[in-house]
Amino acid sequence: MKTFLGENSAIPKEYDPSILTPLNRYDSRRKSGLVDASRDFEGRDYWTSYETSWLNSKGVPENKILNLSYSCNSKFFVESKSLKLYLYSLNNKKFNSIDEARKLLEKDLQNVLKTDVEIELNDEPRDIKDDSVSIDKTPVDSMDSHPNALVLEPGDIDMLEESLSCSLFRSLCPVTAQPDWATIYIYYKGNSIQHSGLLRYLLSFRNHQGFHEECVERIFVDILKRCRLDELCVRANFLRRGGIEINPLRSTPGVKFSISREIRQ
Numbered sequence: 001m002k003t004f005l006g007e008n009s010a011i012p013k014e015y016d017p018s019i020l021t022p023l024n025r026y027d028s029r030r031k032s033g034l035v036d037a038s039r040d041f042e043g044r045d046y047w048t049s050y051e052t053s054w055l056n057s058k059g060v061p062e063n064k065i066l067n068l069s070y071s072c073n074s075k076f077f078v079e080s081k082s083l084k085l086y087l088y089s090l091n092n093k094k095f096n097s098i099d100e101a102r103k104l105l106e107k108d109l110q111n112v113l114k115t116d117v118e119i120e121l122n123d124e125p126r127d128i129k130d131d132s133v134s135i136d137k138t139p140v141d142s143m144d145s146h147p148n149a150l151v152l153e154p155g156d157i158d159m160l161e162e163s164l165s166c167s168l169f170r171s172l173c174p175v176t177a178q179p180d181w182a183t184i185y186i187y188y189k190g191n192s193i194q195h196s197g198l199l200r201y202l203l204s205f206r207n208h209q210g211f212h213e214e215c216v217e218r219i220f221v222d223i224l225k226r227c228r229l230d231e232l233c234v235r236a237n238f239l240r241r242g243g244i245e246i247n248p249l250r251s252t253p254g255v256k257f258s259i260s261r262e263i264r265q
Contacts, residue, residue: 009081012089017108019086022076023211032214037221043072043250045213046259051243052087052121054101055094062098064121066105069259072250074115077213084242129260132165132185138195143203152201152226155192163187164195166202167264169236174209182212182238183262184219187255190229198223212238216248224252231255237262 012019029035052066066087070077086108095101102119109117167183184202201222205215220234233251245265251257 009085012085013092014089015093016089017086017111019082019089020108020112021079021082022112022114023079025075025077025213028077028211028214029217032210032218034214034217034221038073038217040224040252041072041217041220041250042253043248043257044069044259045072045077046247046249047078047083047244048125048240048247048265049083049087049244050125050240052090054090055092057094057096059094061091062095062101064098064101064123065125067120067122067126068105068109068117070109070113070115070117072213072217072248074113076113076115077211078109078113080241080244080246084244125265126259126261128263130165130263132163132187134165134167135195135199136166136168138199140196140200140203143200152193152197152223155194157192159190160192161189162192164193164198166199167262168199169202169205171205171212171215172207172209174211174214177209180212180238180241182236183264185233185235185237186219186223187231187233188223188227188229189231191227193223193227212236212246213248216250220250233257235259237265239264 026035029038046069049066053061053063056062098121102121106117106119164186165183169182169184171180172178173180210218216234216236220232224232231252233249233255235249236247238246247259249257249259
């Protein structure tokens with residue numbers, strides 16, 4: 001299947017839903033060894049486009065912030081550059097109403113992803129909410145560039161409920177090797193996790209090549225496997241590229257989760 005990542009692509013001047021490119025989620029999980037582990041989590045992939053625009057019936061531009069999401073158990077997830085180009089293809093298309101535009105977006109994305117897709121077209125971005133404790137300044141003695149080589153160490157408290165964040169996270173695109181930056185949010189309930197070991201682990205992704213979704217699932221699975229927890233939720237708020245930000249969220253079944261904006265987004 002053709003991918004737009006890493007390719008020079010002209011900005012489309014006419015509406016073209018064929019640009020949308022699905023990526024097989026099973027293939028991605030198989031390559032990263034996460035196929036069997038996927039039964040341990042639930043969640044959604046949240047996307048926000050700040051450059052969504054079309055024309056009204058009089059040919060006057062309408063600009064909105066697009067929020068879309070779909071299940072992490074969908075067969076496919078969308079390639080980010082193809083979504084950007086598809087949205088550009090709408091720039092010169094006329095719609096009679098915002099609802100008409102929303103329905104077309106929903107139809108096109110559901111056709112290519114083969115799953116239900118929630119669409120919102122808003123004037124304002126999501127609220128910034130952060131009740132986490134940052135581990136960015138936690139002392140770290142040494143680093144390792146291989147995430148799977150690290151050991152996440154338990155803390156001294158047998159039962160704890162804690163929300164942590166790390167804004168130092170970087171990974172690399174698996175196709176172009178360009179850096180992707182994010183704040184990682186981790187909520188857990190259970191035996192405490194040593195902050196220094198957790199920070200070392202998250203920083204070890206600095207030269208790891210993986211899709212945003214795969215990185216979050218890798219983090220979730222590794223924490224759940226190496227720590228004794230009753231509840232876990234991992235969310236990554238990646239900074240935008242081409243006006244689009246991706247925020248995958250994974251949690252243990254039954255844990256209530258929500259999506260919010262990070263201050264850098």
